[in-house]
Amino acid sequence: MLYWRSDMSTALTTIVLGLMMAVPVTAQSTFEVPTVKLNAMSDAELRVSRMWGCHGTDNQVDSRIPTGRCVSRGVPLRVMIAEAYGIPFMQMNQLLSGGPNWLDEFYDIEGKSEKPATVAELRVMLQSLLAERFKLTVHREKKEIAVFDLVVAKGGPKLKRVPEDRECVASVADGPCGSIMGGRGRGMTGRDITMAVLSQNLTNWAGRIVVDKTGLKGRFDVKTTPWNPDVPGPNYTPESGADPNDLPTFYTMVQDQLGLRLEPQKEPVDMLIVDRAEKPVQD
Numbered sequence: 001m002l003y004w005r006s007d008m009s010t011a012l013t014t015i016v017l018g019l020m021m022a023v024p025v026t027a028q029s030t031f032e033v034p035t036v037k038l039n040a041m042s043d044a045e046l047r048v049s050r051m052w053g054c055h056g057t058d059n060q061v062d063s064r065i066p067t068g069r070c071v072s073r074g075v076p077l078r079v080m081i082a083e084a085y086g087i088p089f090m091q092m093n094q095l096l097s098g099g100p101n102w103l104d105e106f107y108d109i110e111g112k113s114e115k116p117a118t119v120a121e122l123r124v125m126l127q128s129l130l131a132e133r134f135k136l137t138v139h140r141e142k143k144e145i146a147v148f149d150l151v152v153a154k155g156g157p158k159l160k161r162v163p164e165d166r167e168c169v170a171s172v173a174d175g176p177c178g179s180i181m182g183g184r185g186r187g188m189t190g191r192d193i194t195m196a197v198l199s200q201n202l203t204n205w206a207g208r209i210v211v212d213k214t215g216l217k218g219r220f221d222v223k224t225t226p227w228n229p230d231v232p233g234p235n236y237t238p239e240s241g242a243d244p245n246d247l248p249t250f251y252t253m254v255q256d257q258l259g260l261r262l263e264p265q266k267e268p269v270d271m272l273i274v275d276r277a278e279k280p281v282q283d
Helices: 008-015 043-049 077-084 087-093 119-134 196-208 250-258
Strands: 032-038 052-053 069-076 096-098 105-114 137-151 180-183 185-192 209-212 220-223 258-276
Touching: 032 119, 032 250, 043 069, 052 119, 069 077, 069 119, 069 137, 069 185, 069 196, 069 220, 077 087, 077 096, 077 258, 087 096, 087 196, 087 258, 105 119, 137 196, 180 196, 185 250, 196 209, 196 220, 196 250, 250 258
Parallel strands: 096 258, 137 209
Antiparallel strands: 032 105, 052 069, 069 105, 137 258, 180 185, 185 220
């Protein structure tokens, strides 16, 4: 199933970036009158309407999602389960498993906080919604899996460090701040990203969880060329129009253009396992 999608303690913190441990329950641990319904949009409508995320007072998500809300439109329910437990989208396939096949059906969900809330507080409310409306139960399980450690290559990093006082403003031309756009057909472009965000995105193309062990702090701008997939499809053509045979491999691109290297390792990670879920009564 594929969606579009230092020391050991630091590594594990990166790997389980959202398998959030207990968040103190505040006076409000549920949403105001949340809505849940099966998505009935056409493919054309989904292409322009798809969105998901929890927008707290302390994070950035899709600008169409108002602050203080968790919203999904046209994405599998499994994606919102990952969101509720803080599993990075690009690492969902490796860190979330179990549950019935219908978790891949598209549900529209919206929950609004009664008062300003952080993303951690909103996720607690989303967990409550999923437990109440979908009868969702989960557990965590540690498992050793193959990963890639992201380390600095010989010669040093080739990333553009962002000045601490620079204010990043999202725009149509330059894209959002704090996230990465693109992929193998047009290269990666990111502004004001951390090594944690870069690692999560590299996971999407590496086929394994990528663990940040660069030791690089702060934020960076990243821009790469397209790269040649390891197993290109019969109609693969980069958006740049370049001959695929002239493009670097993914691993060469990471080393030559980012000044980083992917080292294969095996490490224990915390998995989120879905034990039970039931289809909800729709609003």
